Amino acid sequence: MAGERTEAPTPKRLKDARQKGNVAKSEEVVTIGVLFLAITAMKMLGPELWWDMRDLLHEGLGNPTSQELTRESAFQIGKESFARALMALLPLLGLLAAGAVALNLAQTGLLLSGEPLKPKMNRVNPGAGLKRLVSLDGLMRLGKSLFKFITVSLVVYFTLKGQMEEVSALSQYSIGEGGRRLVSLGFDIAFKTVGVLFLMAIADYAWQRRRFIKQLMMTREELKQEMKENDGDPQIKAAIRRRRQQLMNRMIAAVKTADVVVTNPTHFAVALKYDPLTMQAPIVVAKGQDFLAKRIREVAMKNGVPVLEEPPLARALHAAVAIGNPVPANLFHAVAEVLAWVYALRRKQPLARNRFAGAGGNP
Structure with a gap:
């Protein structure tokens, strides 16, 4: 049928879309990937971070200062405490930031475009917003949210069901040992949940890629017009050949x-x-x-x-x-x-x- 988009997008069309910031990308890959890094980092850096925070709190509460508490001194104490807490959290925050950048680059490559930052009236149009809610994208977002909820619920249920005896026996351990076992169980649930969610993120990226290509599909007329623009008008080319x-x-x-x-x-x-x-x-x-x-x-x-x-x-x-x-x-x-x-x-x-x-x- 005339006007039907049946032709695959050309490299030029893909390049033009990229220059406008329009690329195939899944936010789920970034979100869940960063969540995985956060859980892994907390498992590796958690004990050291815990002791750093403990020392900071102990020094703040257990060592009263002889300095008169004023507005300025309180601000100075808060500033110093915040700086120490930030230094302790810096490795974790740096890892998460680097992971987010790496996951974005893995999907889109280096992309510098100011087009997405330009204001668009349809973003503040209530009618357009309502259409987005009831569109296929809105349904997909709803489906992903339900999938996450169901996934987390099932993982927590089956993990706890398989370790119910150990959970019931936590009261028999000391506070330290019980806390250690409880943290281990929490990490077990977290890693299983993130593993399943990451499979969903990969599927989401594949769907986003397919949807992106489908949006850029071309009609035969568009393809012919682009060929004319790239290679020149056939009549002009024929005239040049005759000349x-x-x-x-x-x-x-x-x-x-x-x-x-x-x-x-x-x-x-x-x-x-x-x-x-x-x-x-x-x-x-x-x-x-x-x-x-x-x-x-x-x-x-x-x-x-x-x-x-x-x-x-x-x-x-x-x-x-x-x-x-x-x-x-x-x-x-x-x-x-x-x-x-x-x-x-x-x-x-x-x-x-x-x-x-x-x-x-x-x-």
């Missing part, structure tokens, strides 16, 4: 009127024409490389134009002189010898021809 062909035909026709064709012998060919009455210097009327050089030689030989193998001169002329331009002064002498050989041929003077051939030509 090139006309120039090529004109150049090949000029070979028929040339005085001589200097070759490499196979890679380059340059056709020269000189009229002492109307030209101050010989002019390059045609030149080409490889296949075109072969075509120039064939046309020249077919029309009786002398063909001379002089590789250094052919390469120099091909590189230095554009079609329709005169030969530069530094090549006058070499071109003059070639023309002298041509005029000798026309006058049927084989001695001049043999003399030039001995100097390096190969007619």
